Amino acid sequence: MVPFRVLVRLKVFQLAGVAGLAIPINSFLGEGEVTGVQVLLAGLLVVGSGVASTTLWFFSQRYVGELAALPPAAPGGAERLRFSVLDFWGNRQEHVVRAADVIPPFEGLERGAAKELAGQGRPSMLLLLTGEGIL
Template sequence: MVPFRVLVRLKVFQLAGVAGLAIPINSFLGEGEVTGVQVLLAGLLVVGSGVASTTLWFFSQRYVGELAALPPAAPGGAERLRFSVLDFWGNRQEHVVRAADVIPPFEGLERGAAKELVLDRPRMMRLLTGEGVNEG
């Protein structure tokens, strides 16, 4: 299974390389020379490919594929929750936390206040990304 994962990773990098070289090679074959602007465009294409891959990785780790309630690890212990996510390459990653550590985002809010919170885009984005939340 490992060789297939390596092959997939190499294919992604190969695609970025071919995309970055396509403009200069096409220009060289057609005109016999490559200008600085074309080299710059090729570089920007490779950078854009890297940014797109990083963005996919970033958001794929924030999509919860499965949420499971686990029994306590020891008798009388705290209940736990397991969040399962997929990484960029499709590998499953599991994060286990205590149930008491999970804070419901709309806890204690009435319907009108919850609607106001959802419509306040900057505040909602901070809530979704966990920005400004104490981890400790």
């Protein structure tokens, strides 16, 4: 989770891309005109920074750094799971859900097919969640 957190926090450097607007603005204020190339490059810089930042935010919300099983909150209560994800700025957020809201990835598969999929050595597995207020 640490390398991904560093990557998410590095998007602050994308502000330098937005700061690239200072060049055409400075040219306009100093000389009274801006070339079309400067406007185009500044626009592409801003759009690229926005797309990169949005992409990092999208994936950081879906990257689970830690999954923990929690005991029921009350005796006889539902078992719970805690998912740790990253917010926009790379800070850890905890989401607690009922274990019943997690759909097993191999649900509905025959034993042989599930064993074959599990044996492929995938480093990650997708979990589907149901219910309200989940991730």
